[in-house]
Amino acid sequence: MSAINQSIRVLIVCDQSDTAPLLGYMIREKGLNAIIETSVQRAIDRAMEIMPDLIVIDVNAPHTERITLAKKYRALSQKPILLFLPAHHETEMLEAYRAGVDECIVKPVSPAIFLAKISSWSRRSTTAPLSPRKIPRLRLDPARRLALVENGEKISLTNLEFRLLRLLMNRPGYIFQNDEIIRSVWGMAGVSDQTALKNVVYRLRKKLGEDWEYLIQTSPGGYSFLED
Numbered sequence: 001m002s003a004i005n006q007s008i009r010v011l012i013v014c015d016q017s018d019t020a021p022l023l024g025y026m027i028r029e030k031g032l033n034a035i036i037e038t039s040v041q042r043a044i045d046r047a048m049e050i051m052p053d054l055i056v057i058d059v060n061a062p063h064t065e066r067i068t069l070a071k072k073y074r075a076l077s078q079k080p081i082l083l084f085l086p087a088h089h090e091t092e093m094l095e096a097y098r099a100g101v102d103e104c105i106v107k108p109v110s111p112a113i114f115l116a117k118i119s120s121w122s123r124r125s126t127t128a129p130l131s132p133r134k135i136p137r138l139r140l141d142p143a144r145r146l147a148l149v150e151n152g153e154k155i156s157l158t159n160l161e162f163r164l165l166r167l168l169m170n171r172p173g174y175i176f177q178n179d180e181i182i183r184s185v186w187g188m189a190g191v192s193d194q195t196a197l198k199n200v201v202y203r204l205r206k207k208l209g210e211d212w213e214y215l216i217q218t219s220p221g222g223y224s225f226l227e228d
Contacts, residue, residue, distance in 0.1 A: 008122050009033045011052035013043045013069070015059050023056065030115055032122060040065075044072050045195070048202045050218055051077065053125040054118070058084040063092050067099045074100030076202070078210050080121040138215070140166055149212070160185060161204045168216065168225035177222040 010032050014020035020036050027034035037046045040059055047055065055073050059066060066083060073081055080102040085092060088106045096104050103117060137150040145162045147155040157165065163185045168176065176184075178194050185200070201223060205213035217224045 008054065008125065009035060009050055009052040010054045010056060010118065010122065011043075011047055011050065012036045012056045013040065013059060014038060014056075015040055015061070019058060023058065026111055026115055027056075027118060030119060032118070040069065043069065044076070045198060047073060047076055048198050051205070051213070053079055054122050055079060055081045056084075056118070057081065063095070067095055070096060070099045070101050077213075080125050082117065082121060138165075138169065138212075140169065142166075147208075155207050157204070157207065160200050161207070164200055165204060165216075165225075168223060172225045175219045175222045175224045181223065 010027050012020060012023050012027070012034060014023055014036065015038055017038070020038055024034040024036045035046070035050055035052065037043050040061065057066065057069060057073075059069065066085075070081055070083055081100060082103050082105055083096050083101045084105050084107060085096070086107055093104045093106075102121065105114065105117065139148040139150075140146070140162070141148055142162075145157050145159065147157055147162075147165060149155070164181065167181065167184050178197055182193075182197060185197075201216060201218075205216055208215065215226045217226055
């Protein structure tokens with residue numbers, strides 16, 4: 001089991017108590033890091049927290065709800081999305097692909113084929129990060145509340161986004177715990193909560209874009225800025 005495989009995070013959104021553990025077990029047997037979320041209501045927050053490399057959706061819900069969930073994930077990240085469908089229905093499959101799904105998996109599917117698809121998409125998901133590239137240099141402009149990238153791009157930030165990024169950049173590689181971040185960014189304990197913090201992290205990653213969102217690392221209980 002390689003360290004690269006273990007670092008690949010597969011978020012499994014499955015609201016079926018008998019199926020979810022089985023999917024997680026199979027994926028972990030491939031050496032991947034499987035994270036199971038059984039609550040559709042918490043699924044987006046979980047994705048914002050861990051920023052998965054691959055998303056698998058298997059929910060027992062009307063097709064419109066599956067499509068809505070897929071669209072929310074696609075707005076969050078460009079990472080691959082695999083969607084289970086209960087039947088080979090061409091209209092539903094086309095709608096899923098238009099919503100941003102990368103592959104529809106029609107039930108029933110054999111474990112071997114499912115794992116082959118997971119392996120294939122996980123390799124594609126990590127192609128860009130594994131290729132040689134230099135971590136972009138970021139500078140902050142407090143007067144204009146901008147993040148300046150070395151390629152000349154200027155990223156406008158809100159006050160909270162700027163405070164958070166400045167805090168993390170001040171100590172690259174250091175994991176700031178959530179409570180510590182809330183006290184520093186919001187000014188005092190109890191002013192905000194972890195949901196508000198997750199929302200600010202999410203917006204900041206979106207502004208940095210897919211190429212640079214990885215600079216803000218999620219760790220158990222906190223966040224850090226990738227050390228150069």
